[in-house]
Amino acid sequence: MNIVVQKFGGTSVRNLECQRQVMQKVLRPYREGNKVIVVLSAMSGETNRLLGLAEEWSDNPDPAEVDSLVSTGEQISCALFAMLLKQQGVKCRSVLGFQAPVKTDCCYGKARITAIDESRLKCMLQEYDILVVAGFQGCDDHGRITTLGRGGSDTSAVALAAALKADVCEIYTDVTGVFTTDPNLCSDARKIDRVSYDEMLEMASMGAKVLQIRSVEFAKKYNVTVHVRSTFSDEPGTIVTQEDENMEAVMVSGIAYDKDQARITLIHVKDNPGVSAQIFSPLAEKKILVDMIVQNPSKDGLTDMTFTVPRADVKQTIKTLEALKYEIGYEELSSNLNVAKVSIIGVGMRNHSGVASKAFRALADENVNILMISTSEIKITCLIDDKYTELAVRTLHKAFNLEEGKHIE
Amino acid sequence: MNIVVQKFGGTSVRNLECQRQVMQKVLRPYREGNKVIVVLSAMSGETNRLLGLAEEWSDNPDPAEVDSLVSTGEQISCALFAMLLKQQGVKCRSVLGFQAPVKTDCCYGKARITAIDESRLKCMLQEYDILVVAGFQGCDDHGRITTLGRGGSDTSAVALAAALKADVCEIYTDVTGVFTTDPNLCSDARKIDRVSYDEMLEMASMGAKVLQIRSVEFAKKYNVTVHVRSTFSDEPGTIVTQEDENMEAVMVSGIAYDKDQARITLIHVKDNPGVSAQIFSPLAEKKILVDMIVQNPSKDGLTDMTFTVPRADVKQTIKTLEALKYEIGYEELSSNLNVAKVSIIGVGMRNHSGVASKAFRALADENVNILMISTSEIKITCLIDDKYTELAVRTLHKAFNLEEGKHIE
Incomplete structure (x- = not known):
């Protein structure tokens, strides 16, 4: 079973039109005969809307309740996207954090993934060709909903790719990849084809905000090849992977x-x-x-x-x-x-x-x-x-x- | 352990101000030393908003995905209400359908409750004084989210009261009880103090839309005394209960x-x-x-x-x-x-x-x-x-x- 993991952020799923574009990206590996795990964020703006409600309701909202509240954002985007796919005749379903299950510790609001039960997901992949998995969320040992912190959907995607030994983990974003520096500052900035985990970690923590740091740490730990690319174009992006000889030959990457x-x-x-x-x-x-x-x-x-x-x-x-x-x-x-x-x-x-x-x-x-x-x-x-x-x-x-x-x- | 079940509809939880009013109703039995199960609907308008999205996304949306989508409505109202209570220093938490768990069949959109595992809820009641339970939702044997159909929160409340052998199941609504007829048609209409399950079934099915029919069937089957009353006043409402001699003495109730x-x-x-x-x-x-x-x-x-x-x-x-x-x-x-x-x-x-x-x-x-x-x-x-x-x-x-x-x- 060849498995491709694809992650799309809030901007990419923000409305029906964007979700239709995302669907084309998802159908490609599916039509090539792969099983696809699609990891989605909440529609852009939704998480902030929900956090705004929490602030209105309480000066010091209970973190476990905040997680249950904001996790609805991904629940909504996943259900809607699964409806779209289903209408195309694809055997698919949405999968929430507690259903996968993506097990985490109980640090609500910034939980860390402790385990993903790949047997249940593999079992679902027997029945379905595409699983639309809610990013950013998991559940603790008591069955309560947790969230992984801002940008946690990247980590969800990488963790799923690691657990399922996926061929590749594609992180779709609104830029075409990782650049040698900020193109807004320097018009000569160039897209990097391949970059090592360590370099990516240094770049991410320095504000090249393409990938969440923890997802890169996860990718490094489990040796998951990550392909950062654009939702809105077909050109290849940047491969984040193990250090190799070619990379070492390059003195400075960014x-x-x-x-x-x-x-x-x-x-x-x-x-x-x-x-x-x-x-x-x-x-x-x-x-x-x-x-x-x-x-x-x-x-x-x-x-x-x-x-x-x-x-x-x-x-x-x-x-x-x-x-x-x-x-x-x-x-x-x-x-x-x-x-x-x-x-x-x-x-x-x-x-x-x-x-x-x-x-x-x-x-x-x-x-x-x-x-x-x-x-x-x-x-x-x-x-x-x-x-x-x-x-x-x-x-x-x-x-x-x-x-x-x-x-x- | 004395348990009181209280259910509040969408109008009662539609905003912060209303939820504060609901909180006063909930704190009363709590302060009298009871454990309280609060069953909430989605904030009014939310379920329709979500169903609107489903319609926009698909001509024929997958019922299982619709359930996952609309169940977020109760998830949000419960998380917010639990935050309010928590801020008052109450030991409480929100409980979703899959967490209770409220087990149902897999007829998405109009699922029927098959079992409620009271042991897990009783266990939570050892740790918490108030449980804020999402109405209208459950989960099937595969762990997928189901919903009970419109007005299903009433059924959730009665089923929880039955499972936990609660002293009373209070259904709060925007009217003060069940009337002899529609007060909009007949200014002489009078609130009924006690009504039998069978009479209530006939009235409900005839358009006296105070209680969902299935909740009354459930109450009758498990002999749960239901008290229908107003969120916005303190006067006693209508008790729906087993037929008794007083009722039989009355020739016509409504x-x-x-x-x-x-x-x-x-x-x-x-x-x-x-x-x-x-x-x-x-x-x-x-x-x-x-x-x-x-x-x-x-x-x-x-x-x-x-x-x-x-x-x-x-x-x-x-x-x-x-x-x-x-x-x-x-x-x-x-x-x-x-x-x-x-x-x-x-x-x-x-x-x-x-x-x-x-x-x-x-x-x-x-x-x-x-x-x-x-x-x-x-x-x-x-x-x-x-x-x-x-x-x-x-x-x-x-x-x-x-x-x-x-x-x-």
Whole structure:
């Protein structure tokens, strides 16, 4: 039994006309003799409408009830789409999270998939040629409905593909694939044909919002090949898959950026063991996502600690740390909201030297000052003044010849 | 464990303000120490909105998908109401059809309840004080969602009350109870305090649309006492319960009417054995609901056969019977769309004579001609010219002193 998994987002199923277009995509693998698992999101706007009701009804709505509420969005889109297919004479049915079943933990609102009972789905695939599965939702051990968090339908699709050992997991979206950088910033941006899971993870977390991060983690863990492509065109998109030799030959695959950043510096922190924990534990408790962290070498037992947080969390961060000023023992706190991150990503960096120096040189040539640097095996991130973001992205894109599509050194 | 079941319709839960009013009704038995099962319908208008989508999507939507679609209506109202209660500090949760579980057959759109697993609900009642159960929905043996048909939430409530041996099943509606006749037609109409299941069945089927017929059948079968009352007032409503001596002392409990009627007559039917089956079987196959049937005595081997059907089915009825004219063997078919049924209902008729003659006399005094008569143990129905409906109802209501509330002979 050849199985193809296809996932369509809210924009793709937002009305009858769009669903008819989606149907053509779904019927292709079906007519080629494949069994098809179609994973759908709620019609666009519906999830927000339902969350709006929850807010109206309660200041602090019960998360389990919110999940039962918002899961109706996918229930509706799946029932309607199954009606469309059925009218074409296709043997098909809708499958809700509890029916598949997609088992999750009971962290309502951001549940994690713990198991998918592939035997029941395989059994349904004996009887039906297409299963229209509600994305984003599952059920816990008590049979209560859970949801996987925003963008969770991508994760649903990848998890189903993993459980059913599908040939491919196609994620349909409103862009034609993953680009070397944001085409809105850089007209030379080029679609990438193949990208590794790790690169995709770095790009996704940096704001190239094509695929939900957790779905990529899932794909990596279970080695599911994901094909990101457009609902509104037939051209091939980007294959997200295991790292291979071709990818390693490429030094840099893309440039990502993130403007939603602010920098906080604690000046003259007493450099005692455990001081990092004293700073970052209270922030973690407040669910503030600290990203880049840089600590200068200690001098006279004092050090400077700099890190970035999302801009929306700056006030809360400052308030939290000022309350702990004497406990932590620092002299001064400074903050800067006008910063942005620019990142160079590529698995090829593992085997190529000189990426960092080339990047720094290119930025220096354009007088872009680097405020902070942090590096990982496959990524170099620079914090810069946010007014230079577009310039920096274009400069780096050009410096690594990403527009040429033959950026192999 | 004392259990109270309360059911609220779509009008009662249509917005936040109404749901807050409903909450006050629910908190009363809760504060008195009872466990409460609240059965809710979808917010008014929602079911029709969803059915509209189904019609837009498909000329002939798959019934199983329609059920999955429309069941979201109750899912939403229950999640929202549970949020409200939870905010009051009540230990509560929403319970969907598949979670209860309310097991049904797989007649999607008009499923019948086959079993309710009271052990799981009892188990939930150990942990929670109030369960907000989605009415109208269940699931079949394959775990697919089913719905019970329009008004099915009443049946859900009665079935839950039966399964859990609840002390009482309160059906909240927008009227204060069951009336001796339609108060819109007859200003003297009076609320009935107690009515038997059988009387309620006759009234419901005659258009006194307070309770769904099937819920009354269910209540009768499992001897559940139902209290029909208003969401918007505190006065006691009507108790629907087993027949008792007081009820039998009352000769007539109410006057019902139904204007959605048409009369069909087959003239000079050959009076052979099996001719009735020849006429009514083809109509039953077309799902046409034939109601009153009157056959005149045979003369020269010929008889006239008269019956009523809903007005919407007249064309179909005539078409069906004309196609069978020679097979059945009748001379002529006549029809009349301007007819209405008026019924006198009362378990007391079993022990009182003279009800029919009194009714006929009263109608004759007002020059209302009776076109057809049919009687049962507890009901007398007259077919009349529909322009006399209001007059006939008021006349009969007066003739049996129903306005006085002491209509005991």
